[in-house]
Amino acid sequence: MINVSIIGSGNVAGHLVSAFAKSDAVQLVEVFSRRNSVDFTLPENASLVHDLDLLQDADLYIIAVTDGAVAQISEALPFKNRLVAHTSGTMPLEILHENNRKAVFYPLQTFSKTKAVNFLDIPICLEAQFPADFQLLERTARAISDKTYAINSAQRKALHVAAVFANNFTNHLYGIADEICREHQMPFEILKPLIAETAAKVMQLSPDEAQTGPAKRNDLKTIAAHEAFLSDYKKDIYHILTESIQNHGKKL
Structure with a gap:
């Protein structure tokens, strides 16, 4: 079982939560949001946290926030040498802080709050600093999608x-x-x-x-x-x- 933590509460975060909730291979540990509530339903065993210092141990932390906030959130994470991925289509891998192992988990789709999507059909573009991390990313992506691609930052x-x-x-x-x-x-x-x-x-x-x-x-x-x-x-x-x-x- 892959333990995943999602940092963010917007459209992408909400759809990822929904997709992971349907997977038997991924356990969603928590969702971080600065707000007191979110516009989507959390799985039964997942918690909602409002303080980055309260983040639990996870195999993968996915930062699903606006592009302009990725670097700030990445730098503020209270741990080191863990696998952290962002979901941006435009931000390079290097935007993530060097305290942690960098990765990208980019679902190529347009997301709206009121429109459900079938994640199995959504391409997920993956990038990681290290081969072992890429393998974990790929396992995570394949738990919710039938289409995964190794795509570097320039691509x-x-x-x-x-x-x-x-x-x-x-x-x-x-x-x-x-x-x-x-x-x-x-x-x-x-x-x-x-x-x-x-x-x-x-x-x-x-x-x-x-x-x-x-x-x-x-x-x-x-x-x-x-x-x-x-x-x-x-x-x-x-x-x-x-x-x-x-x-x-x-x-x-």
């Missing part, structure tokens, strides 16, 4: 940028589409089957193979009509994305 930084394009920017484009629909008295729901099919296609085809639309066809007449229809920032975004597709992602 993880690139992966996080790729994820912003694939997730955050895509969702913003959904928002623009929703705005256009509402401006013309149409429900956004009418686009949802198209969104679902596009996402499904990229699971079978490469993004380049799945690409369709006027930019892919070089349909200049339709492109001109769309740009004439749009205004402000929407027109600028449409133009940049169209040029990018026409150039197959090459530098413009």
Whole structure:
């Protein structure tokens, strides 16, 4: 049994708590939170602590806080030579304090408080200073996920940028589409089957193979009509994305 302590009480921490609670291979020892309560349910044998000095012995301490707080929390830990991992997609391994053995336990997913996720499908990116620590990280990750990857800090930084394009920017484009629909008295729901099919296609085809639309066809007449229809920032975004597709992602 792997004993794990989670330091943090936000979205990532809450989802990790839920995932570990379902595992027979991991015992969640405690959750650290500065608040008196948390927005998720703790397993029966796990405690909630508000003082880092009260942290119990564990095989792995996972710091699941905002990026800007990782270094401060890491430095404030009251012990030495224990395995400490952060969950950030952007922070390097070196951000952790040298008092302890450094690692990364990064679940690549978007988390919301009100939306449950299936952790078995979530890739967990792992990095550690020492091979033995990596093996423990991997055992911990495989207790909750079927997808684990050895990813170093430089790769993880690139992966996080790729994820912003694939997730955050895509969702913003959904928002623009929703705005256009509402401006013309149409429900956004009418686009949802198209969104679902596009996402499904990229699971079978490469993004380049799945690409369709006027930019892919070089349909200049339709492109001109769309740009004439749009205004402000929407027109600028449409133009940049169209040029990018026409150039197959090459530098413009």
